[in-house]
Amino acid sequence: MSSADYAIETRNLTKTFKGFTAVDDVSLKVERGTIHALIGPNGAGKSTMFNLITKFLEPTTGTILLNGKDITSQKPAQIARKGxxxxxxxxxxxxxxxxxxxxxxxxxxxxxxxxxxxxxxxxxxxxxxxxxxxxxxxxxxxxxxxxxxxxxxxxxxxxxxxxxxxxxPKVMLLDEPMAGMGTGDVQRVADIIRRVAKGRTVLMVEHNLSVVADLSDTITVLQLGAVLAEGSYDEVSQNREVRSAYMGEADD
Ligand SMILES: Nc1ncnc2c1ncn2[C@@H]1O[C@H](COP(=O)(O)OP(=O)(O)OP(=O)(O)O)[C@@H](O)[C@H]1O
Ligand SMILES: [Mg+2]
Structure with missing residues (x-):
């Protein structure tokens, strides 16, 4: 698959805050037309990744592509205009x-x-x-x-x-769509996301793992700013490192 097949791609993306590395050399590929989830324990770098991709933060190093085009030096409004x-x-x-x-x-x-x-x-x-x-x-x-x-x-x-x-939008970035919702609403919003995702690309950060399992084609697990695992829900949920990263966070 070539870069043009990815709605979003990051290459060796790194963000440091005063010497602290919040996002550490992340190369992420979000295939067009899929629902892709970014998960990981608190502080893993998920929101920082979102802020980098939407250009609310400038990367320290690395490249961001939207539909194969380098957008690293563009402004948030330009990204929005590109869909x-x-x-x-x-x-x-x-x-x-x-x-x-x-x-x-x-x-x-x-x-x-x-x-x-x-x-x-x-x-x-x-x-x-x-x-x-x-x-x-x-x-x-x-x-x-x-x-x-x-x-x-x-x-x-x-x-x-x-x-x-x-x-x-051609690409929707959903930041914790289920945050603060009751069980009934969660199911409803999940159904709506699945429906509106048709013909679009969705990248979402979500803590509710049953929603992630239900909706995602691909899941990237971040830990301490770096990619720990990537694949389908079955693949990442059986990964030993992922299981230990999530121990003690079962109700998140
Ligand atoms: N502006 C900032 N200045 C300094 N450190 C920051 C800043 N933003 C984030 N960090 C740090 O970077 C790390 C990653 O934060 P981030 O918010 O991306 O994590 P997250 O995966 O979204 O976590 P959560 O699940 O709690 O939302 C954390 O250790 C956080 O304290
Ligand atoms: Mg966050």
Whole structure:
């Protein structure tokens, strides 16, 4: 497989903070059209990897490629324009707008970015139709007039996912999509992620290992900033080093 087959690729990526190495020579390959999970104990470097890939942090050394193109020296907005969108933890929701308005803002942002904003699609009724389609994709179609601030936590996360979808990402970076969710919501969000991942690439950081097992085509296990193991869930979960890295973290 060539570099162009990977939605995201890092080569020997390293990030040090004042001499402390948080990400240590990581070469990651995320195949296009797959769901790829990044797991590992607390402090393993997962969030730092996400921040490097989305250009919120500058790497100390190494290269980052998006669809085979070197993006190491690009700005976060340029990466977003190329279709790589990060969801969760960085909130993209306006609390005092309704759900429908929130999605419309995101749709307008996308149109603005893609220089199609002058086209007739930007007419209000078309925007509303598109926004409703997206709300339906995440199961929020019954709440379009509700203010975002009034949503319970689980549904607020669904709205964040919806605003991400409105940007039509080719690559979705999901940072702990299940964090803080109850069991019922976890199943629901997992089903939605599986559905919206079709035709896209998803890279996610997630602590809930049953979700990771359920959704992921490939899993990369980080420990102390470095890759400890990589493969399918069956492969990595049988790896002795992975099992010992996770000992004492069973309920994470
Ligand atoms: N800005 C920073 N300055 C100094 N050290 C940092 C900084 N950001 C992260 N680190 C350190 O780098 C290591 C990796 O942190 P990171 O947040 O990437 O881990 P993580 O795998 O996301 O952990 P968690 O599962 O707890 O979210 C940790 O030891 C952390 O303390
Ligand atoms: Mg983290």
């Amino acid at each position: 790589a969108v990060r969801s969760f933890q960085i909130s993209s929701v306006f609390p005092h707008l309704t759900l429908l308005e929130n999605i419309r803002v995101a749709l307008q942002r996308r149109m603005h970015n893609s220089y199609h904003f002058w086209k007739p699609e930007s007419r209000l009724d078309v925007l509303n139709d598109d926004a409703r389609t997206i709300l339906t994709q995440v199961g929020l179609e019954d709440s379009e007039s509700v203010l975002a601030t009034e949503l319970p936590y689980g549904r607020k996360r669904l709205l964040e996912l919806a605003t991400t979808l409105a940007l039509e």
